[in-house]
Amino acid sequence: MICSMTAYADQKIQAGYHTLHWEVRSVNSRYLDLVLRLPENLRFLEPGIRNLLERFFRRGKVECNLKLGPSENACFEFRLNRPMVQAVIAALGEISPLLPAAAPVSPLDVARWPGVVQEPEIDREQLARAALEGLESACGKLLESRRREGEKLGEFIRRHCRLLAEQVELARRAMPEALAALRARLRQKVEEISAQPDTDRLEQELVYLAQKLDVTEELDRLQTHLAEIDRLLESTGPIGRRLDFLCQEMNREANTLASKAASSALTQCAIEMKVLIEQIREQVQNIE
Helix, strand or coil: CCCECCEEEEEEEEECCEEEEEEEEEECCCCEEEEEECCHHHHHHHHHHHHHHHHHCCCEEEEEEEEEEECCCCCCCCEECHHHHHHHHHHHHHHHHHCCCCCCCCHHHHHCCCCCEECCCCCHHHHHHHHHHHHHHHHHHHHHHHHHHHHHHHHHHHHHHHHHHHHHHHHHHHHHHHHHHHHHHHHHHHHHHCCCCCHHHHHHHHHHHHHHHCCHHHHHHHHHHHHHHHHHHCCCCCCHHHHHHHHHHHHHHHHHHHHHCCCHHHHHHHHHHHHHHHHHHHHHCCEC
16 A cells, blocks of 8 residues: 655544644655654653554654643633732732832732642543544544555556656667667768778677667666566555665666667657656655
8 A cells, every 4th residue: 555655634532621632744754753742731641652653654754733722611620829829929018119110910910920820630541541542543544644645646656657668668669770770870981981891890890889789778677677666556565765766776777778879769768768757756755
């Protein structure tokens, strides 16, 4: 199954008086890169979250953002730390004479003092269980989205590989004609230079030149790489790196073909091959 590395998913889940909202997105990356943004009171979940993500994904930059907020039916009771309130008021009473022009202090200002208003303790176990369940659901959605996008990428690569195979066959058919034309041109030039050419020496040079310009090995390797790509597209597991390597190898063969091209037809085939390979490689960068 081909998987893209680009996708987005989100999931909301309720836990008691709290609502947990996961946003998970992934983009292409050479390795698995996990970026977590968690509320401070849920930082203890990070090891479990990383283990869960590593079960789902092998490559890609995966960003997870968790937001914690009250649910619609939340009913919180805040407790007032009276000793703290009295201490703050006493301190303000001592400070006020020193600042005659100071603005009056409101009850809200006192309530904002750290430790004055105590929020109810959260149920860590309940929130941890809900957070991991929500993340697992979000990862399932993200994985499904990556698979759908991967199917489209697979079809694109298959289509371009078929076009590339056609260019390989065109090059095979053009090669004998190109060598024959080259042979005729060289004979003509030699005859123009010398009235009595050394036929044996000329034949030796023509054989050497034909061997030097022969692109059979390059075309055979291109076909082998195309067959390997076809096999990989039907396999399971991450294939992006291997596809990228094969694209590099095919581009090398196309460059060699272009340098050896003995006719405009072969040159045109090499150009078309390089364009198709580059288009394939652009899409391969997004495959896990």
